[in-house]
Amino acid sequence: MIVSLTIRAILKDLMGTVEQIEGTVDILNPGEPETEVTGIITAFSATQNIVEQAIALGANLLITHEGVFYSHHAASEWLEGDPVYHAKKSLIEHSPIAIFRYHDYWHRQEPDGIMMGLLRELDWSDYVEEQQAAATILTIPAMTVMEAAQYIKSKLGISYVRAAGDLSLSCIRVGILIGYRGGGMMAIPLFNDHNLDLIIAGEGPEWETPEYVRDAGHQGRSKALIMLGHAESEAPGMKYLAEILADKYPMLPTRFIAEQPIYQMV
Amino acid sequence: MIVSLTIRAILKDLMGTVEQIEGTVDILNPGEPETEVTGIITAFSATQNIVEQAIALGANLLITHEGVFYSHHAASEWLEGDPVYHAKKSLIEHSPIAIFRYHDYWHRQEPDGIMMGLLRELDWSDYVEEQQAAATILTIPAMTVMEAAQYIKSKLGISYVRAAGDLSLSCIRVGILIGYRGGGMMAIPLFNDHNLDLIIAGEGPEWETPEYVRDAGHQGRSKALIMLGHAESEAPGMKYLAEILADKYPMLPTRFIAEQPIYQMV
Numbered sequence: 164m165i166v167s168l169t170i171r172a173i174l175k176d177l178m179g180t181v182e183q184i185e186g187t188v189d190i191l192n193p194g195e196p197e198t199e200v201t202g203i204i205t206a207f208s209a210t211q212n213i214v215e216q217a218i219a220l221g222a223n224l225l226i227t228h229e230g231v232f233y234s235h236h237a238a239s240e241w242l243e244g245d246p247v248y249h250a251k252k253s254l255i256e257h258s259p260i261a262i263f264r265y266h267d268y269w270h271r272q273e274p275d276g277i278m279m280g281l282l283r284e285l286d287w288s289d290y291v292e293e294q295q296a297a298a299t300i301l302t303i304p305a306m307t308v309m310e311a312a313q314y315i316k317s318k319l320g321i322s323y324v325r326a327a328g329d330l331s332l333s334c335i336r337v338g339i340l341i342g343y344r345g346g347g348m349m350a351i352p353l354f355n356d357h358n359l360d361l362i363i364a365g366e367g368p369e370w371e372t373p374e375y376v377r378d379a380g381h382q383g384r385s386k387a388l389i390m391l392g393h394a395e396s397e398a399p400g401m402k403y404l405a406e407i408l409a410d411k412y413p414m415l416p417t418r419f420i421a422e423q424p425i426y427q428m429v
Numbered sequence: 430m431i432v433s434l435t436i437r438a439i440l441k442d443l444m445g446t447v448e449q450i451e452g453t454v455d456i457l458n459p460g461e462p463e464t465e466v467t468g469i470i471t472a473f474s475a476t477q478n479i480v481e482q483a484i485a486l487g488a489n490l491l492i493t494h495e496g497v498f499y500s501h502h503a504a505s506e507w508l509e510g511d512p513v514y515h516a517k518k519s520l521i522e523h524s525p526i527a528i529f530r531y532h533d534y535w536h537r538q539e540p541d542g543i544m545m546g547l548l549r550e551l552d553w554s555d556y557v558e559e560q561q562a563a564a565t566i567l568t569i570p571a572m573t574v575m576e577a578a579q580y581i582k583s584k585l586g587i588s589y590v591r592a593a594g595d596l597s598l599s600c601i602r603v604g605i606l607i608g609y610r611g612g613g614m615m616a617i618p619l620f621n622d623h624n625l626d627l628i629i630a631g632e633g634p635e636w637e638t639p640e641y642v643r644d645a646g647h648q649g650r651s652k653a654l655i656m657l658g659h660a661e662s663e664a665p666g667m668k669y670l671a672e673i674l675a676d677k678y679p680m681l682p683t684r685f686i687a688e689q690p691i692y693q694m695v
């Protein structure tokens with residue numbers, strides 16, 4: 164028996180039982196829901212490199228967490244005169260690839276699929292104390308900030324993290340915030356509300372959370388912050404998604420593609 | 430003759446001829462306009478360390494670019510339960526220090542005072558081709574991205590920058606965007622509109638400008654991006670301000686205080 168799967172069927176599974184999200188950024192563009200899926204690629208972002216790899220692999224459904232054109236929002240009128248935009252748009256339009264952005268509905272699963280992926284990659288799932296909507300609170304075996312940074316780099320296969328605070332501080336109480344949730348209003352209250360030693364986040368404005376950590380340390384209330392990078396904190400969730408989809412649709416070639424880090428340290 | 434200067438008089442000078450800015454974040458808090466100034470400290474941010482140094486130096490006017498409490502906006506109700514916030518607030522309230530945030534009006538000078546400070550520090554003022562409201566376009570002597578990064582690190586006295594794109598790319602056409610202006614909608618159009626090789630910025634969301642630079646390179650349209658860090662891009666403008674004020678008010682002890690980098694690379 165040959166079972167054929169449409170994009171519509173897969174997207175219905177991805178939505179799960181999450182209530183409809185008003186103003187969601189999760190859209191299928193380009194793509195037709197009735198298209199039969201030949202293969203699935205998941206990735207953090209639809210970089211031109213990954214779009215090309217997906218096409219070369221014969222996949223026709225690319226599921227990414229971030230948008231295609233350098234913005235959280237789909238509108239791209241501001242790029243109308245740009246040759247890089249047009250070349251990428253033309254490549255996609257002249258290919259069989261459909262692109263689905265799986266952002267809001269993946270975060271809104273309970274627990275958040277992106278967070279689950281990161282916890283699995285860190286091998287810290289057993290240490291979770293509380294899963295909040297936007298953060299996870301853990302009690303980990305005691306390690307210094309430096310040791311935590313080295314552990315994370317090793318587990319995630321990344322070459323650097325940015326750290327604020329005293330690197331020799333011993334950490335047990337840890338909060339994790341993925342993606343852009345490292346900003347002050349999300350991160351700072353967690354320190355006090357949950358008696359945290361360390362927050363591990365993706366990215367956030369530099370004048371917010373790390374400046375709080377600096378002041379806290381100056382007052383003798385040592386806290387620490389490790390910024391992983393946005394992609395570094397969320398790509399594991401898209402890798403995890405590929406595993407789930409591969410289990411669910413064994414008849415479909417499905418894989419996650421990793422990208423190079425966006426920045427080099429010089 | 431002893432000339433006494435009030436905070437009001439100094440603030441009037443700082444506003445210059447800039448038209449009133451609606452909803453500005455530039456406020457004197459705490460502080461009374463009629464207070465006689467005993468000394469001025471300028472800094473990128475009013476960290477607790479810098480507040481303490483200003484008090485120890487006998488200055489009673491601290492002029493900073495960013496806010497005191499980890500946010501672009503002055504409202505701090507969200508910090509009401511936080512001990513770090515209360516300790517810092519109490520220190521300030523029980524000290525003679527007045528704090529003026531000089532952000533919007535310093536950027537709105539023509540040319541932007543923060544940009545002027547960075548160009549001076551980089552010794553690139555002579556290479557300016559166009560001063561826009563939010564960006565400066567330069568034609569510099571040809572150097573690779575790697576050489577530009579090393580030059581900038583040396584001139585600004587910083588230990589690292591983050592770079593995207595091909596480090597061996599030769600750069601002549603350069604755009605500079607300070608502070609948080611490194612985001613996609615501000616930075617990306619500059620590449621094409623001004624035929625830029627390299628953008629140097631403070632900070633911005635990771636999924637925007639550097640992802641564009643990645644795609645551009647993949648298409649053979651090599652571009653590059655150097656992210657200095659927010660404070661690293663704007664502190665020179667507050668150092669420059671101290672020089673201007675010292676010249677203008679020779680009777681007042683006036684100095685800039687630098688802070689440590691907010692992040693360590695691990």
